[in-house]
Amino acid sequence: EVTETMAIDRVRELNPLIHQIKGLGIKISLDDFGTGYSSLSLLRDLPVDQIKIDRSFLCTASKTEGTRSIVENTIALAHGLGYSVVAEGVQDMDTLHFLRSRGCDIIQGYLFCPALPLNEVISWVNTHDEEQSRIRRA
Known part of the structure; x- marks a missing residue:
């Protein structure tokens, strides 16, 4: 991941370094998309594979018209440029439904699971499989 705020300047x-990394078959994400001042030029100039929409846009995306429009158009723009889209920090079902209906590729957040240390991941997966199936069907 490359954060947008770090990449701006x-x-x-970064461009040649990212090309070298991609040459090894590694995918690159532009993290915290939308929090910087030159997002569109970064999309044009950095050879990333994926953008991660910052959670600050998602807290109100399903409720506020202006934010909803930003998220919808960001997803459409990213897809038009051949990037996949990750939504970070999703906490409720309304936002999940909104993002799914707009074609968001990957959705992350506390709705699914809090951040966990590695040694707790397998245990969490085993105990929450049924709950996650319910969310996936919703």
């Missing part, structure tokens, strides 16, 4: 420096 370092596009020329």
